[in-house]
Amino acid sequence: MRVLLVEDEVRLAETVRQGLTEAGCNVEVFHNGVDGLWAGTENVYDVIVLDIMLPGLNGYDVCAKLREAGVWTPVLMLTAKDGEYDQADAFDLGADDYLIKPFSFVVLIARLRALVRRGAPARPAILAVADITLDPARRRVEREGREVRLTPREFALLAFLMRNAGDVVTKAEILANVWDAYYAGAPNVVEVYIGYLRRKLDQPFDRASIETVRGIGYRIVDERAASG
Known part of the structure; x- marks a missing residue:
């Protein structure tokens, strides 16, 4: 098993490298996100172990850029954080598994072997509603063939609406799937971000693809088909 380990804590990286090597792995180690991204795009690995808090580029950015580059090597992310929001962000950006520090080396090995058995994930399909396309791999949205630049949260909201195209989704469903199941802020944040998307x-x-269904929630539709 060929492993790319990107971890800025040098002592931890060396401990993990030694353990993986003793388990029969071929391990390459980098200590910042820039070098880790270069290695991940230039070389072939069976699995990538990626810390979130990295200098240069953080782990979220490295993971997202790997997926944008069409690199579908399984990624396990390491972090000292333990919030649901951090896990959701990691998975939204294309990570395949998540391990919180401090972790058991036995668990790490088991998770890595499971990822390798599972193999590289399939490239996500491009979502389309009317003349809007959303490419989850490249993190790119277009309308009428023109790129529409969105923030990560706007992108996640649009993706959720498009995956449920034609159906009404409630504010609670949006908060749980785009923010966090334990989000405790003001629910009107959904209205704010719907406004940003519009x-x-x-x-x-000059379109009206995102509809408000009063008292229930929102849906995205092909307004041209509806008018026809």
Whole structure:
């Protein structure tokens, strides 16, 4: 098993490298996100172990850029954080597993072997509603063939709406799937971000794809088909 380990804590990285080597793995170690991204895109590995808090580029950015580059090597992310929000972000950006520090080396080995058995994930399908396309791999949204630049949260909200195209999704469902199942902030954050999407995705194209269903929630539709 060929492993890329990207971890800025040198002593921890060496401990993990030694343990993986003794378990029969071929391990390459880098201590910052820039070098880790270069290695992940230039070389072939069976699995990548990626810390989140890295200098240069953080683990979220490295994972996202690997997926944008079409690298589908399984990624296990390491972090000292333990919040649900951090796990959701990791998975949204294309990670395949998540381990919280401090961790058991036995568990790490078991998780890595499971990822390798599972193999590289399939490339996500491009989502399309009317003339809007969303490419989860490249993190790219287009309308009428023109790129629409979205923040990560706007992108996640649009992806959720498009995966449920034609169906009404409630604010509670949006909060649970786009923010966090334990989100405790003001629920009107959904309205705010719906407004952001409309200003970027609908208004410049004179469209009204994102509908408000009063008292229930929102849905994205092909308004041209509805009018026809």
